[in-house]
Amino acid sequence: MQVIKWILRFSGLVVLILFQVLVINNIDLGQYVHPYIYLMFLIMLPFETPRWILMPLAFLVGLSIDMFMNTPGMHAAACVVLTFLRPYLVKFMTPLTGYEGMESPSPANPGFLWFALFTFVLVFAHHLVYFFIQTFNWAQSTYTLLKVLASAVTSTVLILILAYLVMPRKARR
Amino acid sequence: MRSFFLFIIHNYAIFLFILLELLSLGLVFRFDAYHRTWFINSANGVTGNVLNTYGSFRNYFVLRQVNDSLVKENARLREALHPAADDTTHTIVRSASGAVLYTYVPAVVISNSITEPNNYMTIDKGSADGIHRDMGVISSSGIAGKVIATSPHFSLVMSVLNSDFACPVAVKKNNEQGKFRWSGKDPQMIQMVNVSEPGALAPGDTIVTTPASSVFPPDIVIGTLVNYGKDPGKNFYTLDIRLATKMSNIRYVYVVDYLASDELNSLRKDLPNASH
Numbered sequence: 493m494q495v496i497k498w499i500l501r502f503s504g505l506v507v508l509i510l511f512q513v514l515v516i517n518n519i520d521l522g523q524y525v526h527p528y529i530y531l532m533f534l535i536m537l538p539f540e541t542p543r544w545i546l547m548p549l550a551f552l553v554g555l556s557i558d559m560f561m562n563t564p565g566m567h568a569a570a571c572v573v574l575t576f577l578r579p580y581l582v583k584f585m586t587p588l589t590g591y592e593g594m595e596s597p598s599p600a601n602p603g604f605l606w607f608a609l610f611t612f613v614l615v616f617a618h619h620l621v622y623f624f625i626q627t628f629n630w631a632q633s634t635y636t637l638l639k640v641l642a643s644a645v646t647s648t649v650l651i652l653i654l655a656y657l658v659m660p661r662k663a664r665r
Numbered sequence: 666m667r668s669f670f671l672f673i674i675h676n677y678a679i680f681l682f683i684l685l686e687l688l689s690l691g692l693v694f695r696f697d698a699y700h701r702t703w704f705i706n707s708a709n710g711v712t713g714n715v716l717n718t719y720g721s722f723r724n725y726f727v728l729r730q731v732n733d734s735l736v737k738e739n740a741r742l743r744e745a746l747h748p749a750a751d752d753t754t755h756t757i758v759r760s761a762s763g764a765v766l767y768t769y770v771p772a773v774v775i776s777n778s779i780t781e782p783n784n785y786m787t788i789d790k791g792s793a794d795g796i797h798r799d800m801g802v803i804s805s806s807g808i809a810g811k812v813i814a815t816s817p818h819f820s821l822v823m824s825v826l827n828s829d830f831a832c833p834v835a836v837k838k839n840n841e842q843g844k845f846r847w848s849g850k851d852p853q854m855i856q857m858v859n860v861s862e863p864g865a866l867a868p869g870d871t872i873v874t875t876p877a878s879s880v881f882p883p884d885i886v887i888g889t890l891v892n893y894g895k896d897p898g899k900n901f902y903t904l905d906i907r908l909a910t911k912m913s914n915i916r917y918v919y920v921v922d923y924l925a926s927d928e929l930n931s932l933r934k935d936l937p938n939a940s941h
Contacts (some may be wrong), residue, residue, distance in 0.1 A: 514719050515779065520913055523850055539762055543678040543770070558692075560712050562785040566727025572685045576678070582774070619903045625693060627782055627849075635850075 498624050505533045505553065506659070508568070513560040516650075523590040524642040528567075530557060531618055532651045534575055535611055539582055543575075550575040570622035574614050581613060600654050616644040712727065713819040713890055714777070716787060720775035729769040730915055736908050738805040738917075747923050769919040770794060772802075777824070779852040779912050784824040785794040786810055788918060799880060807886040807909030807925075808832070808874060820920075826852050827914055832878050834887055836904075839864050842912040843904065845887070857904040858896075866890055872906050879926040 512530040521527075521544045534550055554568030561567070582591075587602045594601040597610055627636045673680060723729075770842040772790040790796050792815040802810040802822050810822040811830065823830055825847065832845045834857055841864060843857040856871060870890040876883040895902050925931075 514715075520780065523780070536671035544681060546682050547678075547685055554689070560716075560776075561781075563781070568689035568691065569686055572682065572689065576682045579678075625690075636804070641794065 501533070501537075502519065505530075509553075509556060509560075510531055512557065516652045517561065521646070524639050524644045525646050526643045527647040527650050528615075528618070528622075528643070529647060529654060530532075530651045531571070531574065531615055531647065532654055534571060534578075535614055535651065536596050536598060536655065539591055539603040543579060546578065547572055558572065566622055566625050569625060573621045574601055574618040578614060581610065583611060589665070598659060599652065600659060607646045607655070608652055611655075612644065615651070616640065619644045619647070675703060676906055712774055713787060713816065716776040717819075720789075724773075725821050727914070727916065730914070736915070747785060766924065768795075768922045768924070770796065770922070772796075772820075772918050774915050774918055775819075777912070777915060779826055780822070782849040783827040783828055784852075784912075786822040786824050786915070786918075788820050788822055788920070789818070791815045791820050791921060793817045795922070796820045796920055797922075799884075799926065801878075801880040801885075801923070802880070803885055803921060804910045804915055804918050806911070807888065808881060809910050809915060811880055811913070812920065825855065825908065825910070826911065829913065832880060833875045834872055835875045836860075836863065836890075837867065837884070840875075842875065842877075853908055854891070855861045855906050855908050857906055858901065860893075860902040860904060861900065863893060863902045863904065866893060866904070873905070879923060879929045880921075882921060883925065 508530045512528065516527060516529060532551065533553065535548075537546065545591075550571035551568050554567075554571035558564050559568040585606065587606065589602075590601070597607055599607050601607075623636050623640050623643070624633075629636075668670050668767040683738075709813045716765045762912050770790055772794075777788050778786075781852040785791070786802075786809070788802070796812055798812055798814065798817050800812040801808065802812060808825055810824045810827075811904040812820050812821045814821040825845070828847060828849055830845065830847060833842060834845050835842050836857075841860055841862065846856045846858050848856060868890055872887045872890065874883055874885045874887065876882040886909045888908045893902055893904040
């Protein structure tokens with residue numbers, strides 16, 4: 493059962509990466525908005541995933557995006573930061589009832605608002621690191637910050653929509 | 666010693682984090698635009714084929730626009746080509762004395778970005794088609810980039826929308842020289858900097874490449890002047906230019922081989938500040 497779930501997860505990852513580099517990256521949404529939806533894979537990994545799996549996995553996912561986008565190491569660095577922060581955030585945001593019986597974060601587990609906030613914080617951290625490494629220029633920091641904010645909001649909304657779409661039907665109600 | 670190992674094991678997350686960050690930041694900063702390409706080259710077998718398949722699929726949706734621009738391009742070429750021999754893949758331009766000056770290889774852009782601070786294109790011709798580093802890439806309307814790495818069937822092109830892209834440029838009507846620069850924000854606007862005395866210019870004046878370039882033929886259009894002004898505190902002017910090539914939907918390009926470039930570069934290599 494677990495094995496099947498992981499196979500599903502990784503085929504989802506391949507679809508996400510292709511969707512990111514072939515569709516999303518080809519849509520021109522202006523100077524400020526560059527959403528990265530492939531982060532959904534890292535955000536929705538099981539709560540219990542140990543760090544020694546999380547971080548190297550994030551590194552490889554980032555690197556494969558880098559190969560398509562000609563940005564060596566930039567996405568990898570940002571993804572590792574995201575997964576480094578993730579366990580702290582999971583602990584910090586523990587709901588009153590705990591994570592009893594929940595396997596991985598989704599709009600139903602523990603709840604929509606929780607998931608939206610969780611996604612936004614992680615996406616924001618990723619975008620902050622990515623865009624600042626990319627510009628590598630403090631003189632443009634206001635411009636870069638605006639870019640981070642606009643892109644993070646867009647990425648979060650897109651990930652929420654996608655996460656809702658892949659939810660099992662009985663959980664949607 | 667034992668407590669040292671225990672310390673590492675207890676805090677392995679931090680060490681793993683630092684290790685992975687060093688690895689990725691090493692990738693970011695160790696390679697400049699040229700050295701960076703080993704990474705992309707090794708990936709070209711996979712990414713090149715994925716992008717190529719997708720590109721051929723996407724081509725169907727832009728056939729109409731492409732047709733229009735090709736018809737125009739054909740008409741222009743027929744007019745422009747004075748006595749020149751050409752076969753099907755290479756167009757050859759000769760000098761007045763009959764020596765071969767440039768050859769043009771048509772290619773298709775299979776991936777392109779315009780939103781990054783440093784943009785690149787991938788085209789579907791590679792070293793097997795005679796493409797090599799430092800060849801210019803032009804579209805039907807103006808310059809588009811420069812080849813920086815090749816694999817047998819694909820080439821990586823540094824787009825003009827790249828902070829590392831440089832080429833000598835001039836105002837067509839009075840031949841005032843300057844340098845090409847992209848500010849990294851608007852994919853339609855570029856700048857011509859270090860112009861000492863622009864003379865009387867008007868918006869709409871054409872900016873072209875100069876014979877000083879070993880990459881592009883002279884008089885290839887770069888764009889049209891929008892406005893210009895003196896740099897504060899300096900004796901130089903900066904010209905804002907609207908790029909002639911629409912980089913957002915670029916599809917068909919020509920790779921220019923300037924056959925005398927090696928000769929020109931070897932002549933210049935002893936100069937301390939030679940620009941190319």
